Amino acid sequence: MNAATVWVTLMLATLFSWWLGTGHAPGDGTSPALARTVILAVAFFKLWLILRYFMHVRQAPRGLRRCCDGWVVIAGGSVLAAALWS
Amino acid sequence: MPGESATAQTSSGERMPGESGAWVFFLADMTVFALFFHVFLYYRADDPALSAASQDRLNPHLGAANTLLLLTSSWCVVVGMRAAARLDASASVRWLVGGLACGVGFCAVKIYEYADKIGQGLTPRTNEFFTYYFVFTGVHFLHVLIGCGVLLWMISQARRLADGRRNLSHMETGACFWHMVDLLWIVLFPLIYLCP
Numbered sequence: 001m002n003a004a005t006v007w008v009t010l011m012l013a014t015l016f017s018w019w020l021g022t023g024h025a026p027g028d029g030t031s032p033a034l035a036r037t038v039i040l041a042v043a044f045f046k047l048w049l050i051l052r053y054f055m056h057v058r059q060a061p062r063g064l065r066r067c068c069d070g071w072v073v074i075a076g077g078s079v080l081a082a083a084l085w086s
Numbered sequence: 087m088p089g090e091s092a093t094a095q096t097s098s099g100e101r102m103p104g105e106s107g108a109w110v111f112f113l114a115d116m117t118v119f120a121l122f123f124h125v126f127l128y129y130r131a132d133d134p135a136l137s138a139a140s141q142d143r144l145n146p147h148l149g150a151a152n153t154l155l156l157l158t159s160s161w162c163v164v165v166g167m168r169a170a171a172r173l174d175a176s177a178s179v180r181w182l183v184g185g186l187a188c189g190v191g192f193c194a195v196k197i198y199e200y201a202d203k204i205g206q207g208l209t210p211r212t213n214e215f216f217t218y219y220f221v222f223t224g225v226h227f228l229h230v231l232i233g234c235g236v237l238l239w240m241i242s243q244a245r246r247l248a249d250g251r252r253n254l255s256h257m258e259t260g261a262c263f264w265h266m267v268d269l270l271w272i273v274l275f276p277l278i279y280l281c282p
């Protein structure tokens with residue numbers, strides 16, 4: 001993926017989160033916990049794209065790649081779990 | 087050598103983005119913010135009614151505009167660094183100035199937002215939600231101000247590319263710092279402004 005494609009993806013993902021978070025969740029019965037988790041999952045996906053393509057971690061030595069991927073899994077996973085069950 | 091890459095590339099094609107020591111700081115800073123995210127979620131769960139009522143006083147459109155500004159700024163910095171690696175000083179300066187302009191735009195929106203909130207009588211002492219709002223976004227705002235200084239320094243370095251003087255590894259570290267500032271806001275914005 002080139003930088004312009006990543007940038008467009010990030011912009012569209014932001015607009016989706018903004019749309020979802022400003023009262024446009026599909027159906028009246030959407031659980032707030034589910035909407036919260038989806039919005040934060042999109043945020044961590046964007047964060048991973050920035051690390052990988054803007055900060056060039058995908059070309060980095062294996063140690064740094066593992067540290068960054070590990071950070072995303074631990075921080076993202078724990079935040080999503082807290083959002084879902086809070 | 088003209089066209090020399092920012093940092094050494096290994097035979098396997100791996101390349102350290104910026105200086106390795108800086109990554110210790112980046113990951114530590116990101117971990118501090120991850121703790122902020124948990125503190126905020128814990129508080130929300132503790133008092134969801136007050137938290138929802140307080141969140142309604144925020145303007146998510148300004149938060150979204152600021153996210154788009156930071157993302158665009160990051161993209162400009164990526165393109166500017168690519169130009170720097172080609173030793174194309176004028177293109178590099180142009181894109182980095184674009185990145186800085188978006189960063190300054192973020193600051194302007196944030197200052198307007200803080201002034202608006204304080205004008206409405208909403209301060210860090212109003213309730214716990216606004217304490218966290220001002221502290222977490224304030225710490226991030228401090229990162230943006232430092233990042234704008236880093237971008238100014240990168241622009242001065244990019245100008246020197248025309249004389250054959252380059253400091254690409256340091257410039258790349260500065261670019262990574264700016265992307266990290268973007269990355270932290272990417273989670274702070276939905277967490278504080280959008281999450282129901």
